[in-house]
Amino acid sequence: MSNFFFFALFFFEHDIIILKVDDLMIEFRKVSKAYKNNMILKDISFNIEKGKFTVLIGESGCGKTTLLKMINKLIVPTKGDIFIDGKDIKEIDDIKLRRSMGYVIQQTGLFPHMTVRENITIIPKILKVDENKINKDSLEMMNMIGLDESLLDRYPSELSGGQGQRIGIARAFITNPNIILMDEPFSALDPMSRVALQDELLKLQEKLHKTIVFVTHDMDEAIKLADKIAIFDNGELVQYDVPENILKHPANDFVKNFVGKKRIWTSPKYIKVEDIMIDKPVTCFPNYTVFYCLNKMKMMKVDSLMVVDDKKNFLGVLYAESVTDKEAMNKEASEYMLKDIPTVKKGDSISTLAKLVTESRLSNIPVLDEENHLCGLITRSSLIMALSQQFLEEE
Ligand SMILES: Nc1ncnc2c1ncn2[C@@H]1O[C@H](COP(=O)(O)OP(=O)(O)O)[C@@H](O)[C@H]1O
Ligand SMILES: [Mg+2]
Known part of the structure; x- marks a missing residue:
């Protein structure tokens, strides 16, 4: 049954949209919100995927909190519908809906007159979870968020900002909900605690695969945490995509400015080998004579040729400097080429590449595609060009 795929068929004006319910968690369909005549959100339609970390980002006052609060019905849309797992949330009881989701806000929302333990066990107690299980879960939560168990009996005023937010996270996760809503949970923290909590949250998500909807106005935070970013x-929703595409293909000038030109260079995991490689390396076949190959190098002003077969399989590199004897001229390139040369894949990150260049001390690194065909070449100068771009673009 578990691998049984459901397909839902929606008739949407004149279009027929087929959605695979398995991948769909929260769906906004033509949602608008107005306060009096002030349109806050206009005709928002998008799907938040199950088990993914989705970040909602935009400038202050653009409606992020409003959108988030519509998911747990703290705010009701003026127009449009929201579905969770295919069910219209209008038809779900408010309290039931809210208890099925974790909710973390900037000001922690912890009750000041209750201990940490009382704060994080409130909902499980209301849900009449067994006392032993509650105790066990609280300890496990403290462990999971990296806090000492001794803090369980403290009051919120006795915690640092970072500890308070960790408790907020523990309270959201303790009932094991599928959906966690987080509204700028780290915005008020100092940079060190902020980074620590981001790392902690990523580790949790790697283990638990919750559907997390996270609001922030900080692009660095979004890029670090998100599977998908909605800007x-x-x-209006101006772009909804994976961080890499937002960085590389901003949808309009607003996104471009919001992302900032420098940003891609501070996120090396999103710069790929294919972004900086030479895409038409000079090649030769293995049965070409060394004489012919040397001439080709001279003409093309290169110091080496990539040796490939007629299917573009990479065989080796012929360096001009490996030809030292006259007799070589009439021999085949295959005899003089270097084999077993380290290669990279076009989808590798430049961090991987930089490591390889440093370790191998080679000046040329062939780039292979998914089928292991030669598709490019990284030279020292292409690397340097790419890195210097960073400083050129800053101006
Ligand atoms: N209850 C309300 N009545 C009138 N305007 C509101 C109300 N709540 C929010 N707004 C306005 O809606 C806009 C979006 O608010 P919000 O969703 O909190 O933005 P964000 O979280 O992106 O900073 C803001 O201009 C805000 O002033
Ligand atoms: Mg807000």
Whole structure:
């Protein structure tokens, strides 16, 4: 049954949209929100995927909190519908809906007159979870968020900002909900605690695969945490994509400015070998004579040729400097080429590449595609060009 795929068929105006319910968790369909005549959100339609970390980002006042609060019905749309697992949330009881989701806000929302233990066990107690299980879960939560168990009996005022937010996270996760809503949970923290909590949250997510909807106005935070980023401007959803595409292909000038030109260079995991490689390396076949190959190098002003077969399989590199004897001229390139040369894949990150260049001390690294065909070449100068771009673009 578990691998049984459901397909839902929606008739949407004149279009027929087929959605695979398995991948779908929260769906916004033409959602708008107005306060009096002030349109805050305009006709928002998008799907938040199950088990993914989705970040909602935009400038202050653009409607992020409003959108998030619509998911747990703290705010009701003026128009449009929201579905969770294919069910219209209008038909789900408010309290039931809210208890099925974790909710973390900037000001922690911890009750000041209750201990940490009482704060994080409130909902499980209301849900009448067995006392032993509650105790066990609280200890496990403290462990999971990296806090000492002794803090369980403290009051919120006795915690640091970072500890308070960790407790907020523990309270959201303790009932094991599928959906966690987080509204700028780290915005008020100092940079060190902030980074530590981001790392902690990523580790949790790697283990638990919750559907997390996270609001922030900080692009660095979004890029670090998100599987997908939804960018809002002026009440509209202007781009919804994976961080890499947002960095590389901003949808409009607003996104471009919001992302900032430098940003891609501070996120090396999103710069790929294919972004900086030479895509038409000079090649030769293995049965070409060394004489012919040397001439080709001279003409093309290169110091080596990539040796490939007629299917573009990479065989080796012929360096001009490996030809030292006259007799070589009439021999085949295959005799003089260097084999077993380290290669990279075009999808590798430049961090991987930089490591390889440093370790191998080679000046040329062939680039292979998914089928292991030669598709490019990294030279020292292409690397340097790419890195210097960073400083050129800053101006
Ligand atoms: N209850 C309300 N009545 C009138 N306007 C509101 C109300 N709540 C929010 N707003 C306005 O809606 C806009 C979006 O608010 P919000 O969702 O909190 O933005 P964000 O979280 O992106 O900073 C803001 O301009 C805000 O002033
Ligand atoms: Mg807000």
